[in-house]
Amino acid sequence: MSTEHRTAVIGAGVMGETLLSGLVRAGRRVDQLLVGEKRAERARELEERYGVAVVSNVDAAARADTLALVVKPQDMGDVLGEIAGVLRPGQLVVSLAAGITTAFIESRVPAGVAVVRVMPNTPALVDEGMAAISPGSHCSDEHLAEAEALLASVGRVIRIPERQQDAVTAISGSGPAYIFFVVESMIEAGVHLGLPRSTSSELVIQTLVGSAKMLRETGTHPAVLREQVTSPGGTTASALRELEIHRVRAAFLAAMEAARNRSRELAEGQ
Numbered sequence: 001m002s003t004e005h006r007t008a009v010i011g012a013g014v015m016g017e018t019l020l021s022g023l024v025r026a027g028r029r030v031d032q033l034l035v036g037e038k039r040a041e042r043a044r045e046l047e048e049r050y051g052v053a054v055v056s057n058v059d060a061a062a063r064a065d066t067l068a069l070v071v072k073p074q075d076m077g078d079v080l081g082e083i084a085g086v087l088r089p090g091q092l093v094v095s096l097a098a099g100i101t102t103a104f105i106e107s108r109v110p111a112g113v114a115v116v117r118v119m120p121n122t123p124a125l126v127d128e129g130m131a132a133i134s135p136g137s138h139c140s141d142e143h144l145a146e147a148e149a150l151l152a153s154v155g156r157v158i159r160i161p162e163r164q165q166d167a168v169t170a171i172s173g174s175g176p177a178y179i180f181f182v183v184e185s186m187i188e189a190g191v192h193l194g195l196p197r198s199t200s201s202e203l204v205i206q207t208l209v210g211s212a213k214m215l216r217e218t219g220t221h222p223a224v225l226r227e228q229v230t231s232p233g234g235t236t237a238s239a240l241r242e243l244e245i246h247r248v249r250a251a252f253l254a255a256m257e258a259a260r261n262r263s264r265e266l267a268e269g270q
């Protein structure tokens, strides 16, 4: 990528700022970055925090080589309608929105504009993101590699067929929320058992980090790691029996099916 390559982030909410901050951490010069953000107060905040230029969406689209669209799925049609007139062949549009298909974007931008669909997640804020990318129908290998590099600056990236994007959204896109929910529940349980909140919080967070590291570094199946903790007739077996009685496994399946279905609905609402 040339040193004069310019990237614009349109929609600088939670995910947009996550990407922007990652690009800055990865060493992108702020004069190579542009932001399009509708809320004036938010725009000022980002200008102050990163020293980045916040411009109109049309300006961002006209001046950037790569555009990351990070608005809500419901706002994507409006944004594309606004910028389509200034987009030109050879530019890359990367959409991070749940449910929005590359076909939808391609039908609203000039021919020759490359489109890539991405499902990122918020751990990108600490460079531990998980992103899955899928090329649109007119996307060259170079453009796909460029989108991959954009997301690789904030974590891991895999390439997947677009038909898997709704499932990916349900697993890794929304995934951090499920993990935080489990963490929250365990901390509360510790408090119920009489532990100070700060102690409970430290115990749970380090247990999460340690368990995640074991999964990654040993490559051992989670069921095997779980069995290693579960002494016959012991405490863990008693706890796991309760999780089974309360159908936690079935609840996870139902939850992720609901997320996958919602992603499909967002696509249908385009």
Ligand SMILES: NC(=O)C1=CN([C@@H]2O[C@H](COP(=O)(O)OP(=O)(O)OC[C@H]3O[C@@H](n4cnc5c(N)ncnc54)[C@H](O)[C@@H]3O)[C@@H](O)[C@H]2O)C=CC1
Residues within 6 Å of the ligand: 010, 011, 012, 013, 014, 015, 016, 036, 037, 038, 039, 042, 057, 070, 071, 072, 073, 075, 078, 079, 096, 097, 098, 119, 120, 121, 122, 173, 174
């Ligand atoms: N938050 C998350 O964990 C993830 C979000 N995403 C996707 O990222 C996208 C954004 O989500 P969030 O950041 O959570 O939402 P958000 O509401 O925090 O951010 C959206 C931003 O877009 C701005 N915006 C709306 N219309 C605009 C327009 N016409 N021009 C310029 N800016 C405009 C809003 O002012 C807001 O700052 C969604 O499509 C979502 O599916 C994907 C994966 C994870």
Ligand SMILES: O=C(O)[C@@H]1CCC=N1
Residues within 6 Å of the ligand: 098, 169, 173, 174
């Ligand atoms: O909740 C949502 O719709 C977005 C997409 C994945 C995570 N957050």
